[in-house]
Amino acid sequence: xxKKPKLESxxxxxxxxxxxxxxxxxxxxxxxxxxxxxxxxxxxxxxxAIGDDLADLKxxxxxxxxxxxxxxxxxxxxxxxxxxxxxxxxxSRFFGVVPNGTxxxxxxxxxxxxxxARSFKDKPELLEASLKNGGITATSTKAxxxxxxxxLGLLSRTNKKPTLHYYRVQIxxxxxxxxxxxxxESVIDLMMHLNxxxxxxxxxxxx
Numbered sequence: 043x044x045k046k047p048k049l050e051s052x053x054x055x056x057x058x059x060x061x062x063x064x065x066x067x068x069x070x071x072x073x074x075x076x077x078x079x080x081x082x083x084x085x086x087x088x089x090x091a092i093g094d095d096l097a098d099l100k101x102x103x104x105x106x107x108x109x110x111x112x113x114x115x116x117x118x119x120x121x122x123x124x125x126x127x128x129x130x131x132x133x134s135r136f137f138g139v140v141p142n143g144t145x146x147x148x149x150x151x152x153x154x155x156x157x158x159a160r161s162f163k164d165k166p167e168l169l170e171a172s173l174k175n176g177g178i179t180a181t182s183t184k185a186x187x188x189x190x191x192x193x194l195g196l197l198s199r200t201n202k203k204p205t206l207h208y209y210r211v212q213i214x215x216x217x218x219x220x221x222x223x224x225x226x227e228s229v230i231d232l233m234m235h236l237n238x239x240x241x242x243x244x245x246x247x248x249x
Contacts, residue, residue, distance in 0.1 A: 067102065071118045074099050079121045082152075086137060086145050089152055093134025096127050129156040136163055140170075147173045149182045157184045161191035168194055 074095045081088035103109035114124040122130070133152065136159035137145075149155060158178070162169040172178040177190045191197045 068118070070099065070102070071113060075119050075121060078119070082122065086133075086148060086155065089130060089155065090134045090138050093130040093132070094138070097131045097134060100127075100131070129153075132156060132159045132163075135159070136166070140166060147178075147180055149178070149180055149187075151184070154182065154184045154187055157187045157191075161187060161196050165194075165196060168196065 077095055078092050081092055099113075100110050103113070111124060113119050114127070119127065130152070133155050137155070148158070158169060169178070172190055172194070177193075178187060182190075188197060192199055
């Protein structure tokens with residue numbers, strides 16, 4: 043019998059997933075969760091360490107793509123979202139190889155650091171130049187970083203996500219939803235939750 047460890051700070055019991063045959067190292071996941079709680083939103087070195095732990099955890103999961111989602115959906119990692127976890131991994135990958143001498147000049151907000159990692163990932167040498175010429179400073183915001191990256195040609199000036207369109211099943215007044223209508227509603231609700239439009243979904247299958 044597998045012992046169900048509990049998170050020390052939240053008291054949330056970790057449970058063994060019974061939906062498939064995958065096996066998870068619950069002790070490892072609980073340890074990563076505690077480390078995140080202790081170090082999240084601290085210094086850059088802490089964020090890099092968190093990202094490294096998350097990257098190792100992600101790589102260790104069987105059927106990584108599905109398992110990674112399940113770890114968050116089932117509440118095994120409870121202190122951050124899956125989206126935040128993926129961003130922290132990107133931060134660790136980028137800043138893990140950036141010279142340490144640049145750290146003092148970097149912004150402190152982790153979302154701004156993610157924007158730097160995202161914008162400069164293909165041209166890290168331009169980050170060093172931007173720090174030296176004052177384009178990016180310790181007080182720069184996420185918007186400031188985007189502007190600098192755009193001016194350097196790293197981001198498109200028209201790189202805006204198109205407006206998402208969703209469709210709702212029309213039910214006559216006083217009428218009842220059919221089973222198929224209810225299923226369609228559920229699918230659309232899920233798509234809205236995931237921020238995916240019907241156009242994007244159709245485009246994916248038409249490629």
